[in-house]
Structures are given as structure tokens and as C-alpha cells.
Amino acid sequence: MLCDKCGKKSATVHIKQVINGKQTEQHLCADCAGGAVDVQMPSFGSLDLHKLFWGTPAADVRRPKICPGCGISWAEAAKGGRLGCARCYAAFADELRPQVAQMHGGKRHIGKVKMLNPTAQVLLQDSALANKNYERLALQKQLGELVDLEKFEEAAAVRDKIRSLEAELQQAVQQANAADQKAGDER
Amino acid sequence: MTMQNLTALPYVAWVEPQDEHRIVLSTRLRLARNLSGRNFPHRLNDAEAEEICGKLAAALPQDGEFAGEDWQILRLDELLEREQGVLLEKHLLSRDILQHTQGRALAVNAAQTLALMFNEEDHLRMQAILPGLQPEAAWQRLSALDDRLSERLDFAFDDKLGFLTACPTNLGTGLRASVMLHLPALQITGRLEGIFAQLPQAGMTVRGVYGEGSQSEGNLFQISNRLTLGLTEEEIISRLRRLTEQLVAQEVQAEEWLRANRLLWLQDKIGRACGILSSAYLLSSAEAMQQISLVRLGLAMGLCDKIDWRELNLLMLAVQTPFLLTDSRENLSAAERDAARAKLCRQKMCGSAQADIL
Ligand SMILES: [Zn+2]
Ligand SMILES: [Zn+2]
Numbered sequence: 120m121l122c123d124k125c126g127k128k129s130a131t132v133h134i135k136q137v138i139n140g141k142q143t144e145q146h147l148c149a150d151c152a153g154g155a156v157d158v159q160m161p162s163f164g165s166l167d168l169h170k171l172f173w174g175t176p177a178a179d180v181r182r183p184k185i186c187p188g189c190g191i192s193w194a195e196a197a198k199g200g201r202l203g204c205a206r207c208y209a210a211f212a213d214e215l216r217p218q219v220a221q222m223h224g225g226k227r228h229i230g231k232v233k234m235l236n237p238t239a240q241v242l243l244q245d246s247a248l249a250n251k252n253y254e255r256l257a258l259q260k261q262l263g264e265l266v267d268l269e270k271f272e273e274a275a276a277v278r279d280k281i282r283s284l285e286a287e288l289q290q291a292v293q294q295a296n297a298a299d300q301k302a303g304d305e306r
Numbered sequence: 307m308t309m310q311n312l313t314a315l316p317y318v319a320w321v322e323p324q325d326e327h328r329i330v331l332s333t334r335l336r337l338a339r340n341l342s343g344r345n346f347p348h349r350l351n352d353a354e355a356e357e358i359c360g361k362l363a364a365a366l367p368q369d370g371e372f373a374g375e376d377w378q379i380l381r382l383d384e385l386l387e388r389e390q391g392v393l394l395e396k397h398l399l400s401r402d403i404l405q406h407t408q409g410r411a412l413a414v415n416a417a418q419t420l421a422l423m424f425n426e427e428d429h430l431r432m433q434a435i436l437p438g439l440q441p442e443a444a445w446q447r448l449s450a451l452d453d454r455l456s457e458r459l460d461f462a463f464d465d466k467l468g469f470l471t472a473c474p475t476n477l478g479t480g481l482r483a484s485v486m487l488h489l490p491a492l493q494i495t496g497r498l499e500g501i502f503a504q505l506p507q508a509g510m511t512v513r514g515v516y517g518e519g520s521q522s523e524g525n526l527f528q529i530s531n532r533l534t535l536g537l538t539e540e541e542i543i544s545r546l547r548r549l550t551e552q553l554v555a556q557e558v559q560a561e562e563w564l565r566a567n568r569l570l571w572l573q574d575k576i577g578r579a580c581g582i583l584s585s586a587y588l589l590s591s592a593e594a595m596q597q598i599s600l601v602r603l604g605l606a607m608g609l610c611d612k613i614d615w616r617e618l619n620l621l622m623l624a625v626q627t628p629f630l631l632t633d634s635r636e637n638l639s640a641a642e643r644d645a646a647r648a649k650l651c652r653q654k655m656c657g658s659a660q661a662d663i664l
Contacts, residue, residue, distance in 0.1 A: 189345045201427065203349045205342055205462035205470040219467070219474050219535070226536025228468030230479035231449070233461055259465075260538075 324438025
């Protein structure tokens with residue numbers, strides 16, 4: 120094989136390198152390789168960050184974190200400034216916490232809260248249950264305010280009330296669903 | 307309401323004059339919501355996005371408080387560019403949703419006071435727009451709509467973070483509350499930049515409605531809350547009201563300063579603006595907005611009676627390019643547009659030929 124540079128002598132030095140993600144090979148004679156330090160220098164302006172991890176223990180090779188809901192990686196989400204789905208908030212909780220704190224001052228939500236299992240018809244049909252759901256919503260809001268005021272004892276009492284209401288509502292919804300299922304099976 | 311009215315007629319509820327000083331043009335409240343268990347819109351394919359549009363449309367309330375809304379649902383991929391432009395000018399649509407129109411839709415009520423975008427950045431962006439400073443009334447409507455929708459839809463929610471949104475800047479309440487203000491006297495007296503510089507401390511942001519910074523064409527500005535998490539909706543709204551009332555008071559002070567110190571100069575400016583609008587044959591959008599702004603100031607200060615409030619508000623909307631285009635005039639050259647705009651202004655200022663416009 121002849122030298123890539125002078126094309127006269129035979130190549131004895133083989134240089135492989137990755138420049139801008141593209142692998143190139145050069146075959147040079149001893150003279151040309153000796154005088155050609157420049158061939159070893161990657162072009163300026165782009166650092167190959169993967170190389171920084173080269174040679175470090177295997178434990179340090181970072182596996183990208185992926186959201187199980189939508190399959191987006193944290194790097195992708197951070198780059199686009201948007202998450203892929205609601206489950207991303209749990210998947211990337213550690214990464215998001217400082218960002219959200221910086222944006223919103225580290226406070227918890229004290230605004231409107233969501234209705235419990237809103238697709239459950241039973242909550243729409245049974246007014247007693249609907250009232251309990253609304254009571255739960257009101258308590259949820261109160262809980263946020265109490266936590267904000269650092270009235271933790273009162274907050275704990277409210278939280279217990281919310282939990283018992285939630286349990287009651289969940290049970291009612293499950294019973295209604297089971298009844299629907301049974302009615303469906305019989306038909 | 308016909309499709310024609312919605313996407314062509316230069317009329318929308320918020321142009322009805324309300325505020326006694328005519329400084330606050332409109333109040334707009336927007337809520338962001340997403341369906342649980344579904345990817346956010348930018349991670350959906352067109353078929354999935356279509357399916358979500360169908361689900362959202364089916365959940366629109368038709369009874370009780372919402373019995374007469376007569377929702378109209380527009381698929382964005384079926385609209386002409388000019389129609390999209392009209393909806394943008396009416397503030398019923400955002401520019402972002404137009405980047406990809408397949409699987410995107412807009413639902414508007416007959417009064418054009420409620421508008422819901424399907425699959426913008428979030429699955430659902432619903433807004434209430436009312437004329438003048440009415441954040442409480444707008445919130446009552448919007449919150450009721452949210453309640454009704456949440457009976458049928460399962461919104462993504464977290465106890466600590468509140469309603470979950472594609473971008474964390476909208477977390478919590480998902481509420482962006484804004485007002486559109488006309489502030490010509492503060493602009494003329496050079497006080498605007500100083501005031502705007504204080505807004506971030508108050509948790510508010512400002513942007514020009516037409517163009518950037520304090521040089522907005524027509525001196526129209528939109529002020530909105532920056533934070534959405536850690537405050538109640540009522541707090542966000544009452545802060546917006548208090549800030550807006552302060553800005554209105556400052557603008558009125560600037561008007562009074564001008565009246566006391568620069569009356570003749572101002573009368574001349576306003577008189578010339580009336581002259582240009584009623585006699586020009588070519589008007590660029592920038593010039594029309596500048597002169598309309600001066601006439602507005604003239605009306606506010608009782609220095610001009612050439613046109614009434616409502617007509618002026620309608621004119622402000624009608625001179626925007628998308629309204630000048632019609633089926634028969636889909637592509638106008640810049641000069642043709644300027645001529646059509648000038649004709650519109652002459653008609654309105656001379657108080658005749660309304661029929662040509664409406
Ligand atoms: Zn050589
Ligand atoms: Zn996700």
C-alpha cells in the first residue's frame with residue numbers, strides 16, 4: 120500500500136481516527152507520519168464528549184433514563200423543553216425538581232384539584248357520592264393551604280379525612296363497575 | 307353562527323367596548339389540560355391525534371349553563387391560510403398550533419367567548435375571552451367549563467404538581483390570565499419601558515400584540531402571569547386585576563399630564579390621524595395601527611368625535627391583513643392590500659358604507 124500523502128513510499132503507519140463522528144483511516148509512510156502531526160489533530164470546534172468517558176470503569180457508562188410511558192429520554196425531553204407524557208414527571212422527578220423549583224418557587228399546587236375517577240358514572244348518578252367527591256376536592260384545596268401555612272397538625276387531620284373519603288369513593292366505584300360487568304355478562 | 311362569520315367577519319365578542327377608560331380591551335384566561343395515559347401532542351401520530359380530537363369534541367357540554375353554546379368545531383387542516391389568519395387576529399387560535407395542522411382542531415361557541423384548541427402543546431387549551439377587564443367573569447365561565455369537561459375526561463393530575471402539562475412552565479393550575487391594554491399616553495410620555503421593567507418582579511410578563519417590546523404597533527400590549535404553580539386561580543386573577551388597575555391609573559395620569567402640558571401638540575397629532583384615516587388611499591398595517599391608536603387616545607380624552615368606540619374597535623380588527631382577503635381576492639399585492647385597508651378606514655371614518663364591511 121502506498122502512502123496516502125506522498126503516494127511514493129509504502130505506508131507503514133496506519134492512523135484511524137473519528138472526526139465529527141466520521142471514522143477516517145490514513146495510511147502513511149514513516150517520513151510523512153513523522154512530519155505530519157496535524158493528521159492526528161481533530162478539526163476544531165467540536166468536542167467528542169463520548170471520548171471523555173473513554174477508559175473509565177464500566178459502572179460510569181451512563182444508561183440514558185427513559186420514560187416507561189412514552190419512551191422519551193431525559194436528554195431528548197430537556198433538549199425540546201417539553202415532556203413526552205404525564206408519566207415523564209414521575210420518571211424524571213429528580214431531574215425536574217430543581218427546574219420546577221426555579222420556575223415556580225418550589226411551592227406545591229394549591230389550585231383546583233381533579234375529580235376522582237371522573238369517568239365513573241356512579242359519581243354522576245348518585246348525588247350523595249357526588250357530594251362526597253366535591254367535599255374531597257374542597258379538602259384537598261384546604262390541605263394545600265394548610266401545608267403552605269405550615270399548620271402540619273391540622274393538615275394531617277385533613278389528609279386523613281381525604282383518605283377515608285377516597286377509600287369510600289373508590290369502593291363505591293368498584294362496586295358499581297362490578298355490577299356493570301355482571302349485568303353485561305348476563306346480557 | 308356560520309363558519310363564514312367565524313373565519314371571515316371582522317367581529318369578535320371582545321371588541322365590544324366595556325372599560326370606562328377604554329384602556330383595557332380584553333381579558334383572556336387560558337387553562338391547559340391533558341388526558342391521562344396518552345402521550346402529549348408532539349409525541350402523537352396523526353391518527354392518535356385525530357382520535358383525541360374526537361374524544362375532546364364529544365365531551366363538550368351541551369346542556370345546563372352550556373345549553374346554547376352551539377359549538378362549532380373546525381379541523382385546522384381544512385382551513386385556508388386566510389381563515390387561520392382571521393382566527394389568529396381574533397385571538398381564538400395560537401400561532402404554535404399552525405405548525406402542524408393534521409389532528410388539530412378548534413372548538414368555538416356561538417358567542418366567540420370560549421375557544422378550545424385540541425392538540426396544541428397540550429391536549430386541551432381552553433380559553434375564555436371577554437371584552438374589558440373581567441377576569442372574575444371569565445374565570446367563572448372557564449372553571450365551569452373545566453368542571454363539566456372533567457366529568458367526562460380523565461385529566462392528568464398530581465397532588466403536588468397539580469395539572470400536568472407538556473411544558474413544566476404551565477404546571478399546577480395551568481392558568482394563564484392576561485389582559486390586552488392600549489397604553490398610548492404612557493408610550494408618548496416615555497414611561498412605558500420603566501413600567502414594563504418592573505413587571506417581572508410582580509410575577510408578570512408583557513409582550514406587544516403587534517411587534518416586540520414597548521414599540522408595539524398600535525400601542526397594544528398583553529400582560530400575563532408568569533407563575534402557574536403554588537398560587538390559587540383566584541390569587542392569579544386578583545393579582546392581574548390589581549396590576550391592571552394600576553396600569554390604567556398610570557395611563558390616565560399620563561393622559562392628564564398631556565392635557566395639561568402638551569394639549570395643542572396632542573390635538574394636532576389626533577387631528578392629523580383623523581385626517582389620514584379619512585382621506586388616505588394607501589395605508590400600511592403599521593401606519594393604520596399607529597393612526598388608529600391616536601384616534602383611540604382622542605376618544606378617551608374627549609378630543610375627537612369622528613367615530614364611536616365600537617366602530618373604532620371593529621376597524622382595528624378589520625384592517626388586519628387576513629380580513630382584507632376574500633375568496634375572490636385570495637392573493638393581494640402589498641399595494642392592493644394597502645389600498646383596501648385605506649378604503650376601509652375612509653368608510654368607517656366618514657360614518658357611511660358600513661354595509662360594505664359587515
Ligand atoms: Zn509519504
Ligand atoms: Zn413520558
